[in-house]
Amino acid sequence: MTAPAPALRTGTAAGRGTLLAATLASGMVFLDATVVNVALPRLGAELRATVAGLQWTINGYLLMLAAFVLLGGALGDRFGRRRVFLLGVVWFAGASLLCGLAQGTGWLIAARFLQGAGGALLTPGSLSVLQASFHPDDRGKAIGIWAGLSGVSTALGPLLGGWLIDTLSWRWIFFINLPLAVAVVLAALRWVPESRDEAASRGGGRRFDVTGALLGALGLGGVTYALIDAPARGVRSLPVLLALLVGVVAAVAFVLVERRRGDAAMLPTGLFTSRLFSALNVFTVVVYAALGGFTFFLAVYLQNVVGWSAMLTGLATVPMTVLLAAGSSRAGALSARIGPRLPLTVGPVVAAVGLLLLRRVGPGASYWVDVLPGVVLFGAGLTLVVAPLTASVLAAVADRYAGVASGFNNAASRAGGLLAVAALPLLVGLSGSGYEQKAQLTDAFRGAMLWCAGLLLAGAAMAALLIHRPEREAPPAQPCPSLPASTPPERRR
CATH class of the missing domain: 4.10.860 (DNA Excision Repair, Uvrb; Chain A)
Incomplete structure (x- = not known):
């Protein structure tokens, strides 16, 4: 059982302080997830990175996060959620400093690996401290506030990051984490109560895997x-x-x-006796592979071929995030009424059409005419997918596995992006300094969008054939934090 902690209320100073710590901490992680892609052309030019160097800059972080996020949650249960959360914040900030000081590609990649390890401690901790600290009547509201504010940081991240890159340097997208981390540590020490799983702390719970x-x-x-x-x-x-x-x-x-x-x-294989759970997670890998490939190529292409600034490149994907924030609760409600099969089939098809439209973008492209329609369609399709997917994953397993199911689905989404960033340049013939050559990058971008659209259509076919309405409803207040604004929990009544 979980050690009793003060039952915080959202209207109290301690409740607001705990929300501040959790939201700022998760904001650092989500900011990194959205901004680093925008910085790739600038950091690649300054550090003389190859395509492989850019790939590892993204994938070193994703690899550590995907592999160790479940272990990070278990460490919090055993040794104290606030303690491990604070360790993750300090670790993440230290690695961010190393990233910003990098003098070569190898240095940056090594620091990104360290940053991913810190993120694996921080990511589950930001949600678990809310889950453990707030009164049951306020828990859903607190997590809803966290999800909404984290969504705002996700939307504003590319704009802020693009402004920092254009005005100062790409290094400041990492340095900005330092004052945020100081604020998180001060708020956590002042207001976040400690909690842990007493059975795990005594050694009677699940052992570390x-x-x-x-x-x-x-x-x-x-x-x-x-x-x-x-x-x-x-x-x-x-x-x-x-x-x-x-x-x-x-x-x-x-x-x-x-x-x-x-x-x-760490991952009980009994979960996969549910064919629905297995199908949903394969679907997750496929769809998030398309998302990861899209964001990797688009940021580099808009700057190195179309000629946009980093800030305008960051602005390009904001409509996608806004659609996720505004529409996911409605998509979740629709899925609850009619089942997940239709949203998970139609959503990837709509997103695939958006990617096919983006293949026509070229030098001198207009944002409103050439880029926005494709981004909006991609975002609308993703909006139909994310909330129904998360709810269906949780409903496909027994309540006692809700945490590990959510965590594994989070890891599966990151693994999908990781594999796409690794494989797509090979599939489209982009290597070395090819990302700086307009003709080669143009061919690679158009080929990558075709591959990503194909992945989405494969996901749609899988949903139509293998995914059905779960036999039970998902438990409340267990969102998967891959895309925070898109998976708002139901509030307890």
Whole structure:
């Protein structure tokens, strides 16, 4: 059971302070997720990075976050949610400082790996401290406020980041985390109560599955390295084949270890006896792969080919975030009435049409005529997907697995983006300094949008054939924080 903590109310100073700490902390993570893509052309030019360097700048962070986010949640349950949350904030801030000071691509990539590890401690902590600290009557409201404000930071992030890149330097998208982290630490020390799972603290709860986390990271890392290194070394080169072999063997070992550990596993394999849960998570990987590939290529293309500033590039995707924030609750309500199959089928098709429209964007393109229609369609399609997907994942498993199901779906979304960023440049023939060559980047961008549209259509076909209405409703107040504004929890009545 969870150790009793003061039952905070949203109208009190302690309640507002706890919300401030959780929202600012998650805002740092979501800001990084949306801004770094916009900075890729500038940091790539300054550090003389290759396409592989840009890929690892994104994927080093995603790899650590996807592999260790479940372990981060377990550490909070055992050692104290506020303590691990604060450790994650300080770790994330320190890694951000290293990112901003980077003098070479290798330095930046190593710092991004460290930043992802800090994010794996911070991301589950920002939500778990709210879940554990607030009175049940105010818990849904508190998480709803957190989701809404985090959504605002996600929407404003590209604009703020673009302004920092244009006005100061790409380094300031990392330095800005330092004052935010100081504010979080002060607020958490002043107002956030400590809480923990007493059974886990005494050693009677679920043991840490460090082996599973490491094997998961090694499996994702091996496959990612093979995909990123293949254009430079050749698909049949020994390092690429060896990395691929290590990744596959680690992935198989991960499945065997988790099966043997049963309910004590980081990812209990019994979850996958639900065909609906399995199908939904494969669907998640496919759809978020399209999202990750789209955001990676669009930011570089708009700056290096179309000739836009970083700020205007950041502005380009704001309508997508606004649609997610404004429409996801309605999409969730629609799914509750008619079931998830139709939204999860129609949404990817609409998003795919948006990506196909964006293939016509070229030098001198108009934002209103050439870019906005595609972005709006993509955002509208994604809006139909995210809330129904999250609710269906939670409803596909027993209540006691709601936390791990939400966490795994979060990791699956990040893994999808990770694999897309690793694979797409190989598939479209972009390598070396090709992202600085307009003709080569144009061909690669149009090919990537075609691949991403194909992924979305494959997801739509999967939803039509394999996804059905869950037999039970999702438990309240268990949102998946991949896209915070798009998965608002139901308030307790």
